[in-house]
Amino acid sequence: MTADPQVAPEVLAFYTETIDESERLTTSADGALELVRTQEILRPHLPPAPARILDVGGGPGIHAQWLVNDGYTVHVVDPVPRHIDQAAKTGATAELGDARKLTADDRSYDAVLLLGPLYHLLERADRDQALAEAARVVKPGGLIAAAAIGRYASLFEHVATTMLDIDRVKDAVVDILATGIHAPGRKGFTAAYFHTAPSLAEEMTAAGLHDVTVRGIEGPAWAVLKGTEQHTSESVRDTAMFRAALQAARLAEPYPELLSASSHMLALATAPRT
Ligand SMILES: C[S@@+](CC[C@H](N)C(=O)[O-])C[C@H]1O[C@@H](n2cnc3c(N)ncnc32)[C@H](O)[C@@H]1O
Numbered sequence: 001m002t003a004d005p006q007v008a009p010e011v012l013a014f015y016t017e018t019i020d021e022s023e024r025l026t027t028s029a030d031g032a033l034e035l036v037r038t039q040e041i042l043r044p045h046l047p048p049a050p051a052r053i054l055d056v057g058g059g060p061g062i063h064a065q066w067l068v069n070d071g072y073t074v075h076v077v078d079p080v081p082r083h084i085d086q087a088a089k090t091g092a093t094a095e096l097g098d099a100r101k102l103t104a105d106d107r108s109y110d111a112v113l114l115l116g117p118l119y120h121l122l123e124r125a126d127r128d129q130a131l132a133e134a135a136r137v138v139k140p141g142g143l144i145a146a147a148a149i150g151r152y153a154s155l156f157e158h159v160a161t162t163m164l165d166i167d168r169v170k171d172a173v174v175d176i177l178a179t180g181i182h183a184p185g186r187k188g189f190t191a192a193y194f195h196t197a198p199s200l201a202e203e204m205t206a207a208g209l210h211d212v213t214v215r216g217i218e219g220p221a222w223a224v225l226k227g228t229e230q231h232t233s234e235s236v237r238d239t240a241m242f243r244a245a246l247q248a249a250r251l252a253e254p255y256p257e258l259l260s261a262s263s264h265m266l267a268l269a270t271a272p273r274t
Contacts, residue, residue: 005079005098011120014190015059015080022060022086029225029236029245030218034264037217037249038115038147039066041266045143046072047110054109054137056099056130057116061087068092075109077102099130104137111143115266119149119192122181124203127193131207138271144209146267147217148195151180153263160227197259200267209269216262219249223263 015021025035046053049071055064058076060083067074074092077099078084087094097103099117112134121127134144154173158164164173172186176194184191195203197214204212225245228236236242252258259265 004101005096006100007079007098007120008191010184011190012080016082018188020060021083022062025062029229029242030222030263032237033218033222033225033242033245033249035062036246037219038063038266041215041217041268042113042145043070045145045268046070047143051110052108054102054104054112054134055087055092056102056112056114056134057120058087058092058094058113059083059116061090061092061094063113063115064092064094065090075104100126100133101129102133102137106136107139109138109142111145112138114144114146116147118146118195118200118203120190122191122193127203128207131203131209135207135209135271140271141273142271144204144269144271146200146204146269148200148265148267149192150260150262150265151177151194151196151199152260153194154182156223156261157226157263160223161230162227195265197256197265200265204267204269208272210272212267212269214259215266215268216249216252216259217264217266218262219245219252220258220261221245221248 025031050073052073053067055074055076058064058078061076064074064076064087068091076087076092076094077097079098084094084096114134117130118127138144154176158169158173163169168186176182180194182192201212201214225236
């Protein structure tokens with residue numbers, strides 16, 4: 001059975017025509033930082049392989065690939081047909097679907113990842129529904145990990161790229177800072193929701209999840225990498241600058257005030273045991 005994804009045409013067009021999401025975490029230094037940090041935050045919380053992991057909004061399967069390599073049994077759900085074709089080549093199984101209406105049985109996965117759907121669900125009720133579905137399909141006590149884009153990420157990004165100089169981009173950033181919502185067409189992304197750390201924790205808790213913690217993924221220096229690559233057209237992936245940014249993300253971990261400096265945050269929680 002396949003759920004009928006109800007995503008906006010602009011989201012389908014963005015991931016089908018505008019960008020190739022399979023390159024985002026592998027070609028840029030800030031993407032590589034996101035990938036390395038996501039792995040090092042998630043791995044200690046995952047159940048031992050070969051547990052069953054549901055990767056909701058798994059896109060082209062960049063995370064599915066390393067999870068499969070680690071020995072997990074991974075199923076990707078995503079509303080973009082191109083992503084399903086790409087994810088199916090990773091060794092995971094893949095299905096067209098929507099985070100708000102999963103086809104999985106109750107309590108059927110050891111862990112559920114939502115590394116993307118919350119960005120694209122602008123209404124609180126839709127995000128609640130996606131988290132409720134994750135809570136429904138995970139086993140009692142199982143891990144739920146949900147990523148969010150930070151409320152202040154656009155501000156840092158567009159300083160580094162100097163696009164804050166462009167009025168339409170500046171206006172988009174002003175709105176995101178004030179409301180958390182990006183209306184499409186003003187900067188290079190779809191309509192999107194940008195969480196603060198407390199709002200992400202609150203949504204996870206309101207979904208009835210336990211042991212909620214929120215971690216900063218990229219730390220405070222990701223925009224330095226992004227700006228440098230943009231202004232020099234050279235990769236800083238294997239440089240001291242990358243290693244310093246990675247170190248900064250690790251050093252920032254104990255300080256909740258610095259959560260807001262990350263481009264993305266990762267909320268970790270467990271499903272109730274009964
Ligand atoms: C920025 S990409 C992240 C992909 C991948 N999880 C990663 O972290 O690299 C966001 C993903 O969320 C998916 N998405 C958007 N709306 C969704 C929805 N309602 N349900 C499930 N996935 C959705 C998109 O198709 C896209 O693959």
